[in-house]
Amino acid sequence: MAKTKKRTATSHRSTDSTGLPPGWIRVESRSKPGAFFYAHPATKRTQTEHPGQRQVRSKRPEGPRRQKAEDEAKGSPLEVEDTEDPAEKAERLRQEAEAAEAEEAARQELVRQQRAAKRALLKADEKKEDEPGSDEERELVSKEELEKWKEDEERREKEEAEAERRRKEEEERRRKEAEEAERRRIEEEERVRKEREEEIRRIEAEKIALWKARTAMARKEAEFELAVSRERQKKEEADKRLLEAERVRQALLEKKQQEAEEETKKAEAELRRKAEAERLRREFEAQNQQNERIPEPSDPISVPCFDVFKSGNRIGRFILSPSQKSWTIGRCPPVDIRAGHETVSRKHAQVNRQGCFTFLQDLGSAHGTVLNGQKISKNTLEP
Structure with a gap:
């Protein structure tokens, strides 16, 4: 064994x-x-x-290694994922x-x-x-x-x-x-789809909002135009009322002016009565004195005019416009020919043109109107 x-x-x-x-x-x-x-x-x-003790490295040369950035070194797998x-x-x-x-x-x-x-x-x-x-x-x-x-x-x-x-x-x-x-x-994918749908809904909402805004703007413009039209109508009515009130006020003013004129006439009549003797004396002296002859103007006159003389001297000339038919002579406006003398009334006389003839009319003056040495009757035309 x-x-x-x-x-x-x-x-x-x-x-x-x-x-x-x-x-x-x-x-x-x-x-x-x-x-x-x-x-x-x-x-x-x-x-x-022993194969588990160390790793066998490759004999091939290694290439340059890229250094990792801080964000890459600190990044977690979840972030990469x-x-x-x-x-x-x-x-x-x-x-x-x-x-x-x-x-x-x-x-x-x-x-x-x-x-x-x-x-x-x-x-x-x-x-x-x-x-x-x-x-x-x-x-x-x-x-x-x-x-x-x-x-x-x-x-x-x-x-x-x-x-x-x-x-x-x-x-x-x-x-x-x-x-x-x-x-x-x-x-x-669901999130992208929802975002796309949300974007579509947002765009539709923006379009609707824009349409509503335009509609509201058009409505506001129409309302504004209507309000402006109403305001214009109200203003026209107010202007009419103001014009009517102005007419009434003007009528009242004219009435007051007429009353004042009547009072003035009464006062002037009183003055005339007081100065009757003086006036008669002056008229008498004027009749006795030789009428003062006014010389013909030396400068050429191309249009009709009205000259004012004082003490034999011309102190003013008023052109008689061809487009006007009558001119008022007086001391205070509104008159066409103003003569600032104490014997001249506010509305003393009136010059009227009829065709190729010219007439002088007394307007009820206090001292009267004399033409070529003759006194003109009131409210009569003298050529």
Whole structure:
């Protein structure tokens, strides 16, 4: 019966695989007993350093790195996510889910290959135990190594189960993110639609408000025109009333003037009675005296005129306009020919033109009117 020799637990080439990334295994070197290396069956890569201790950097030169701005460094994923297009985000999440599924399938394939490699190693060890040979040449697996291998397998299965659970959670999270992105996209479309409808309603409201404002303005203009027309009518009526009142006032004024004239006439009659002797004396003296002859004017006269003389000297000339038919002579306005003498009444006489003839008419003056040395009777025309 062959004797077996116990070996330490670290002699198995698949043990001490704690912290290995998925797909990597720890293998004992056949050329150097007691040495180990790490292999990746899927990619056929081997290395002496632990693959989980440090990352192998690429030999290609790195380009210049852009420094992040403060806003980019402080920005949260939510802010980036809010600015991303919902459709692009959904597509990105779908691609990430497909990549995760492909990665998980590759990982499961690597685990399957790793298990197959382990089974092949175990079978090879069992064959070596069955073959005759020296104890030093045989590689026996102790119970401790078997227990350790079982513990490693259980731990790896637990890790795989945990990885499966995490994968499902990640898929669920991505599915929820995709649903959330879809929900946000729908909400964004709904918000855009509502904003568009609100904009349309606002434009319609502005048009209605503008139409109402124009209608109100037209109505106000019509009301203003009507009010102006009424005010104009009221003003015309007021002007008519004022004109009528002015006519009444003018009539009353004329009546008062007539009364004043009558009173003046009475006073003048009283003065005439008092000055009758003086007047008669003057008339008598005037009759006795030789009539003073007024010389003909030396300057040429192109239109009819009325000259006023005092003490043989001309003191005024009044043009008899062809468009006028009568001229009033008196002391106070309103008269056409004014003679400021005490013997001249306010309305003393009147010169009338009839065709080619000119007549002189006394208007009831106090001292009378004399033409060519003869006194004119009152209210009679003398050529």
